[in-house]
Amino acid sequence: MANEYYEFFCPVKMVAGFKALEHIPFELSSHDASRPLIITDRGVRGVGLVDIVIKALEAADMQATDIFDDVPPDSSMITVAAIAALYREKECDSILAIGGGSVIDTAKGVNILVSEGGDDLRAYSGTGVVKRPLNPFFVIPTTAGTGSETTNVSVIKDDKTGAKVPFVSPFLLPDAAILDPRMTLSLPPKITAATGMDALTHAVESFTGLAKNPISDAYATAAMKKITTHLPEVLKNPSDAAGRLQLAEASTMAGIAFSNSMVGMVHSLGHSVGAKCHVPHGLCMSILMPHVLEFNLPVSSENIGELLLHIAGSDVYASTPVAERPAKAIATIIALKEEMYALCELPRKLSETGSVKESDLEGIARMALDDGSMLLNPIDATFEQALAVLKKAF
Amino acid sequence: MIPIKKGFEADIDYNYQRMYVSGMMQLISHMLKAGSQVDDVIKTEVADMPEGFVFRMCVMPGELSLTMQKQDGALINLTNYTDKPDLTMSFKHVTFAFLVFSFQEHTAQAYANERLVIDGDLPMSMKVVRCLNRLQTVILPKVVAKKAVKTYPDLEFIQKIQMTTKTYSQFLLNLVKER
Numbered sequence: 001m002a003n004e005y006y007e008f009f010c011p012v013k014m015v016a017g018f019k020a021l022e023h024i025p026f027e028l029s030s031h032d033a034s035r036p037l038i039i040t041d042r043g044v045r046g047v048g049l050v051d052i053v054i055k056a057l058e059a060a061d062m063q064a065t066d067i068f069d070d071v072p073p074d075s076s077m078i079t080v081a082a083i084a085a086l087y088r089e090k091e092c093d094s095i096l097a098i099g100g101g102s103v104i105d106t107a108k109g110v111n112i113l114v115s116e117g118g119d120d121l122r123a124y125s126g127t128g129v130v131k132r133p134l135n136p137f138f139v140i141p142t143t144a145g146t147g148s149e150t151t152n153v154s155v156i157k158d159d160k161t162g163a164k165v166p167f168v169s170p171f172l173l174p175d176a177a178i179l180d181p182r183m184t185l186s187l188p189p190k191i192t193a194a195t196g197m198d199a200l201t202h203a204v205e206s207f208t209g210l211a212k213n214p215i216s217d218a219y220a221t222a223a224m225k226k227i228t229t230h231l232p233e234v235l236k237n238p239s240d241a242a243g244r245l246q247l248a249e250a251s252t253m254a255g256i257a258f259s260n261s262m263v264g265m266v267h268s269l270g271h272s273v274g275a276k277c278h279v280p281h282g283l284c285m286s287i288l289m290p291h292v293l294e295f296n297l298p299v300s301s302e303n304i305g306e307l308l309l310h311i312a313g314s315d316v317y318a319s320t321p322v323a324e325r326p327a328k329a330i331a332t333i334i335a336l337k338e339e340m341y342a343l344c345e346l347p348r349k350l351s352e353t354g355s356v357k358e359s360d361l362e363g364i365a366r367m368a369l370d371d372g373s374m375l376l377n378p379i380d381a382t383f384e385q386a387l388a389v390l391k392k393a394f
Numbered sequence: 395m396i397p398i399k400k401g402f403e404a405d406i407d408y409n410y411q412r413m414y415v416s417g418m419m420q421l422i423s424h425m426l427k428a429g430s431q432v433d434d435v436i437k438t439e440v441a442d443m444p445e446g447f448v449f450r451m452c453v454m455p456g457e458l459s460l461t462m463q464k465q466d467g468a469l470i471n472l473t474n475y476t477d478k479p480d481l482t483m484s485f486k487h488v489t490f491a492f493l494v495f496s497f498q499e500h501t502a503q504a505y506a507n508e509r510l511v512i513d514g515d516l517p518m519s520m521k522v523v524r525c526l527n528r529l530q531t532v533i534l535p536k537v538v539a540k541k542a543v544k545t546y547p548d549l550e551f552i553q554k555i556q557m558t559t560k561t562y563s564q565f566l567l568n569l570v571k572e573r
């Protein structure tokens with residue numbers, strides 16, 4: 001069905017492939033920047049990923065002016081203010097964020113402060129408050145999942161109130177995302193699997209949601225194909241750099257898709273499971289996805305059926321009658337989950353995570369109804385329906 | 395008057411659309427107030443909002459708006475509220491508000507079509523949208539309501555008629571009281 005209306009936006013330059021990091025000096029100088037501040041976390045620095053970037057810079061006569069490596073797992077306003085102070089003190093002129101979702105969100109917040117001025121990030125909270133281009137900003141993702149390098153959102157905790165404050169503006173997007181297989185090569189199998197499933201969920205939900213459009217569909221379907229093809233291969237052979245690169249690209253493409261078309265109820269439920277029981281996000285996605293697709297089947301069977309082509313390939317798609325494609329697509333995702341369980345023991349059910357009790361499910365269901373991502377799910381779930389889906393996933 | 399065919403609004407004068415949207419905003423705010431007093435579903439949603447919570451629905455740049463606040467457990471209409479509301483849902487153009495208020499495009503679809511900017515407390519926006527959905531299923535005839543909301547609930551005819559009567563009665567009662 002043709003869209004009544006849609007918008008698509010992605011101004012992020014993709015710098016992707018082998019030796020992508022060696023392109024950073026040129027990217028910096030083409031933005032008239034020479035004093036980058038690296039923002040990262042201890043884990044990323046500890047496994048030597050920051051060193052790889054620094055060496056690539058030094059070989060081109062560039063230095064990181066300073067490194068902040070203490071970003072906590074939950075980005076906070078105090079951290080953002082501290083990094084902004086460091087940026088000003090050292091007279092930096094650009095940001096290189098090396099890390100996952102929290103590092104990237106923190107760096108977006110820092111860029112608001114150092115470009116717009118002030119120390120109080122709260123002044124810029126909300127939608128569309130930041131209205132002009134910020135300083136040069138580059139993101140080097142070290143997980144292949146969140147897609148934060150392509151989203152116009154940053155969520156940062158207000159340390160005073162504990163509230164998670166959203167910042168939304170097209171100017172939060174980085175100037176470039178640098179995808180280099182060296183950055184994800186050392187990711188342990190379980191995290192690789194979980195983050196890969198997060199990316200797959202972004203693609204699947206943007207393709208089946210209310211805001212799908214032809215351009216985001218193109219990104220979503222290409223991402224699905226890459227993930228379902230390469231995720232099992234990489235889990236079997238973790239040092240498969242080419243496969244890692246495919247996953248990194250897929251994650252970014254899925255990020256482009258969902259930053260334009262949003263996500264749905266897998267995320268509503270998953271955010272709530274994560275908040276209440278501290279189950280990693282990607283793992284929640286993997287566990288919940290087939291159950292939510294089944295729930296959405298009554299109104300989205302056509303879109304879910306079309307998933308089959310992109311997750312199982314043309315042979316399977318062609319040999320499956322149209323009426324059976326939706327069920328087959330869901331079965332394909334369940335089979336992928338089983339394969340990942342066999343390869344790296346990625347839990348298949350909420351009960352297998354060891355963190356979720358059956359008595360938690362009611363609270364999770366209630367919280368999920370208020371999650372913004374429910375808005376664009378094809379069906380508005382009631383409390384009872386959300387609970388039923390959670391019970392099936394338990 | 396409810397246009398039947400989508401796209402019809404393009405032929406309607408913007409001034410008429412503005413008048414229609416303005417009238418509907420008035421009506422909806424009064425109906426929502428009544429609903430928050432008598433309708434079980436809306437009452438439950440409002441119960442979860444913090445006391446004093448303010449939300450606004452408006453058309454950019456802002457001259458058309460409805461602003462409501464939770465006071466003593468129910469919603470009341472605010473006029474001349476100048477602070478920043480906890481939640482604002484702004485239509486980018488009067489014609490998009492017209493689409494929604496003439497029940498040609500439901501709120502979620504309007505959001506999906508980028509016609510609406512939501513700023514502020516997101517979990518609360520889900521509650522407000524559910525209140526509006528409930529209101530529409532209760533006060534509109536089923537054929538119209540089915541287009542006005544994303545998912546039409548399981549609602550038996552008798553139940554619907556009872557809630558419709560209750561809400562309209564409260565609406566009229568409030569009007570009389572306010573006189």
Ligand SMILES: [Fe+2]
Pocket residue numbers: 146198199201202267281285
């Ligand atoms: Fe996600």
